[in-house]
Amino acid sequence: MLLRSIALAFLPLVAPAAACASAPAQVSAVAQMPARVIRYEEDRDALRRYWRISLSELGSARMRAFFESELASLDGVEFDTLSQEDRVDYVLLRTEVENELALLEQRAARRAQTVALAPYGPRLLAVLEPGQRLEAVQAEKVASEFDALLAEVGKAKSELADSARAEKRSVVVRASRDIEGLRDALAEWVGERDGYDPLFGWWVKKPADKLREALDAHARWLRNDIAGLAEGDNETIVGDPIGRDALLAELRGAMIPYTPEELLQIADRELAWCEVELAKAARDMGLGDDWRAALERVKQDHVAPGEQPALIRELAEEATRWVEEQGLVTVPPLAKETWRMEMMTPERQLVNPFFTGGEVISVSFPTDGMDHGDKAMSLRGNNRHFSRAVVHHELIPGHHLQQFMTSRYATHRAVFASPFWTEGWALWWELLMWERGFQQSPENRMGMLFWRTHRCARIRFSLSFHLGLWTPEQCIDFLVERVGHERENAAGEVRRSFNGSYGPLYQIAYMVGALQLRELHRELVVSGELGAREFHDAILQGGNMPIEMVRARLADTPLERDFRTRWRFYESLR
Numbered sequence: 345m346l347l348r349s350i351a352l353a354f355l356p357l358v359a360p361a362a363a364c365a366s367a368p369a370q371v372s373a374v375a376q377m378p379a380r381v382i383r384y385e386e387d388r389d390a391l392r393r394y395w396r397i398s399l400s401e402l403g404s405a406r407m408r409a410f411f412e413s414e415l416a417s418l419d420g421v422e423f424d425t426l427s428q429e430d431r432v433d434y435v436l437l438r439t440e441v442e443n444e445l446a447l448l449e450q451r452a453a454r455r456a457q458t459v460a461l462a463p464y465g466p467r468l469l470a471v472l473e474p475g476q477r478l479e480a481v482q483a484e485k486v487a488s489e490f491d492a493l494l495a496e497v498g499k500a501k502s503e504l505a506d507s508a509r510a511e512k513r514s515v516v517v518r519a520s521r522d523i524e525g526l527r528d529a530l531a532e533w534v535g536e537r538d539g540y541d542p543l544f545g546w547w548v549k550k551p552a553d554k555l556r557e558a559l560d561a562h563a564r565w566l567r568n569d570i571a572g573l574a575e576g577d578n579e580t581i582v583g584d585p586i587g588r589d590a591l592l593a594e595l596r597g598a599m600i601p602y603t604p605e606e607l608l609q610i611a612d613r614e615l616a617w618c619e620v621e622l623a624k625a626a627r628d629m630g631l632g633d634d635w636r637a638a639l640e641r642v643k644q645d646h647v648a649p650g651e652q653p654a655l656i657r658e659l660a661e662e663a664t665r666w667v668e669e670q671g672l673v674t675v676p677p678l679a680k681e682t683w684r685m686e687m688m689t690p691e692r693q694l695v696n697p698f699f700t701g702g703e704v705i706s707v708s709f710p711t712d713g714m715d716h717g718d719k720a721m722s723l724r725g726n727n728r729h730f731s732r733a734v735v736h737h738e739l740i741p742g743h744h745l746q747q748f749m750t751s752r753y754a755t756h757r758a759v760f761a762s763p764f765w766t767e768g769w770a771l772w773w774e775l776l777m778w779e780r781g782f783q784q785s786p787e788n789r790m791g792m793l794f795w796r797t798h799r800c801a802r803i804r805f806s807l808s809f810h811l812g813l814w815t816p817e818q819c820i821d822f823l824v825e826r827v828g829h830e831r832e833n834a835a836g837e838v839r840r841s842f843n844g845s846y847g848p849l850y851q852i853a854y855m856v857g858a859l860q861l862r863e864l865h866r867e868l869v870v871s872g873e874l875g876a877r878e879f880h881d882a883i884l885q886g887g888n889m890p891i892e893m894v895r896a897r898l899a900d901t902p903l904e905r906d907f908r909t910r911w912r913f914y915e916s917l918r
Contacts, residue, residue, distance in 0.1 A: 376426065377433035378756040384414060384437060385759040388444075397529050399455055399465050399522055402473055408448055414441045423905040431903045432893050436760045438907075439890075443597030450590050454518065461508055461519040461566065464496040468526055468555075472533045481537065483547035490551035497558040501565060508570045514584040520567040527559040581816035581835070583842030588811055594849050598764060599890035599909040600856065602917065604807045607852060610914050611803035614855060615826070618797040625793060628786035635790075639828045642790045643724040652709040653685055655728065656735055660705075663736035666782060667773075673741050673880040679748040683739055690714055699731075701738020701770075702747050721830040729791030733774065737795075742770035746884065754887030761888040763850045768857015768891060769883070771799055775858055776865070794828060799858070801827050802851040806841055810848050860891040863913040868898055 391410055395403025418438055426434060459465055471489050474481075508516060534552045538545045567573050573580055586594075591604050602610070622635035631637045647655050664680060667673055688700075688708045700706045709726055710719035736742055746769055750758065774792060783789045805822050808814040814822075816838050823834035841851050861883075868874045874882070879898070886897050892911045896903055 375430055375433075377430040377437070381433055381437055381756045381759060384441075385756075397469065397472070398451075398525055399458060400469055400473065401455075401466065402469075404448055404452060404455075408445065411441050411445050411448070415445075428897070428900060428903070432889075432896050433757070434905070435896075435903055435907045436757070436889055436893055438905075439597060439599065440760060443593075446593045446597065450586070450593070455522075457511075457515050458519045458522045461500070461504055461511065461516070462523050462526070462562070463500055463504075464493055465522070465526060467496065468493055468530065472529055481541075481544060483541070483544045487547040487551050490548065490555045494551065494555050494558055497555070497562055501562055505570075508566060511570075513571050514582055516566050516571045517573070517582050518584055520563045520571070523559055523563040523566070527556055527563065530556050530559065579835075579839070581839050581842055583809060583816055584844070585810045585812050586848050591807070591810055591848065594847070596909065598762060598849055598853075599892040599911075600764070600849075601909045601912060602914075604811055606917055607803055607856065608807055610859070610917060611800050611807075611852075611855070613916065614859075615797060615800040615804070618793055618800060622790070622793050622797070625786045625789040629790075636828060638786070638790055639794065642729045642787050642794075643727050645729060645787065646723045646727040649710065649723075652707055652726065652731075653687070655731060656685060656705065656707055659732050659735040660739045662732075663777075663782075664740045666777070667736075667741045670780060670876075672776070672876050673745070673884075674877060675740055675745060676748065679740065679745055682748075683744045687711075699734055699738050701743040703744055705735070705738045705744070718832060721832050725830050725833045727791075729787045730794055731791075732788060733791040733795050736777070737770040737774060741773050741880070746770070749884035750888055753885040757887030757889055760890070760893075762857075762890045763847070763853035764857035764860065764891055765888045765894070766857075767850070767854040768859075768861055771854045771858035772861040772865075775862055797827050798823075798829075799855040802841075803855055805838070806848070806851040809842065816842060857891060860911075860913045863915075864891065864895050864898070867895075874898070 388410065391407060395406055397403060415438070418434065418441070421434060423431065423434060467489075471486055471493075530552060534548065534556075538549055564575070568575060571582070573582070588604060595602065595604070600607075619635070622638070623633040626633055626635040626638035629638045629641065631641070660683070664675060668675055682703065684704045686704055686706050688706045690711050690713060692706070692708075699708060707726075708722065710722040714722070738744065743766070746766065774796060777783075778792055778796075783792055801823055805814060805819040809816065809819055819838045819841075820831065820834045823829040823837060824831055827834075829837070840846070865879065869876050869879050882898055883894055886894060890909075892909055895901060895911060
């Protein structure tokens with residue numbers, strides 16, 4: 345097994361004592377693909393920085409030409425001569441480029457919706473983009489064009505009022521944001537020239553200022569009057585569902601060979617398992633099958649204000665000791681030394697009522713400025729047992745260890761980063777630690793089951809939203825009723841899921857990625873092919889990627905030039 349020898353070859357760099365006694369086989373060929381991957385990422389990012397206006401047709405066409413040229417270039421690679429590691433990179437790069445092309449098509453459809461509400465957009469970009477290319481600016485002509493655009497913006501507001509009111513709220517809000525992007529691009533374009541060219545300022549500045557004000561007014565009108573969002577409203581959840589076809593394209597790009605409907609079946613089956621275990625834990629707490637009463641008791645067991653940081657450190661050290669004593673993964677001493685903690689602001693807690701992690705774990709806990717009810721909900725939602733079940737997800741062996749290793753090994757694969765690897769890894773440890781008895785009491789089990797239930801619910805509510813089946817309010821109700829969330833915490837979770845900072849598959853990636861790793865662990869560790877430490881170290885040292893390609897590396901599964909995802913990793917839906 346090629347990857348087995350590669351993984352072992354890395355181990356002495358991290359923990360000499362953990363290396364096998366037998367000398368690993370040497371990799372004979374120099375890898376061909378990493379340099380190509382790095383060049384692709386740098387070229388792509390350079391173009392994205394240049395063509396940074398989201399509504400630009402020219403930018404979209406240039407990106408399409410770039411991706412198509414990359415595909416043509418990949419066709420010239422002699423695939424059969426590549427090592428397995430290079431074949432993995434080849435498949436990853438081809439899939440990445442094909443996915444980018446599919447996303448361009450999705451964005452074109454969404455851009456058309458914005459242009460229908462702001463038809464002056466292309467005309468404005470026709471003025472700005474030649475200047476971006478450093479072509480000479482004819483100030484008097486630009487001033488006349490801006491004056492004409494000012495009239496077009498006013499006409500759009502009056503003539504498109506009925507069609508704007510008939511449009512989906514999500515599309516109206518997106519159009520408002522896109523118009524704000526045009527406004528900012530105009531301000532930047534003028535600011536780069538005003539004051540340096542006296543003639544430019546004399547002609548252009550006043551009509552540009554008026555046009556910028558008109559764009560701002562049009563964006564506010566769409567957001568406030570049409571979409572019904574008050575100025576400064578950061579709490580109302582709108583979201584922007586992408587639909588079934590776009591979900592299928594996203595799943596292909598993530599190497600998940602299941603339909604949204606099949607993933608909903610998986611979520612429901614895993615959720616049913618959780619509910620059985622919740623009832624067992626409730627019985628062991630002396631509360632019959634009433635898991636809600638058991639959860640309520642667990643929520644009352646929280647530390648006093650000011651004491652949460654000490655609890656987090658205690659829980660982090662406990663989890664680190666446990667995985668090391670179990671011999672499950674190598675933890676470099678520097679990784680244990682260098683993680684840090686910060687307390688989350690009340691504003692961030694509106695979208696993340698729990699934790700975020702990595703080198704810095706950001707801890708959610710009530711502050712003195714919160715209303716009394718919000719303080720109580722935050723205390724209950726960040727109780728001792730919920731926290732014990734999630735600190736290791738964020739630190740060691742979860743995201744902090746993950747980030748520590750990926751910054752040191754296979755760094756070229758960062759461009760292929762997949763939430764199914766990122767979040768799946770952290771949640772996989774919750775599953776494995778459950779199987780190996782990390783929980784010490786029924787209350788600990790309730791804490792772990794709460795989060796596991798939550799991950800199943802994420803699949804159900806996020807896919808239901810993007811399929812157009814559920815509203816954000818229905819998603820919140822589901823988290824309260826089926827998981828046991830505090831309502832404000834549930835609202836924060838849904839707000840974070842649909843505010844645009846996460847991709848449409850991100851929330852399903854936790855449980856789906858963990859289930860992929862569970863199956864891979866069964867294939868390689870339970871079968872005796874690899875040891876547990878060897879398995880986990882090889883995953884970390886191989887870099888971030890869709891987990892089907894982790895399987896190709898570790899199990900040396902055959903890869904073809906035109907590889908397409910096919911690993912049906914969930915036993916009952918193969």
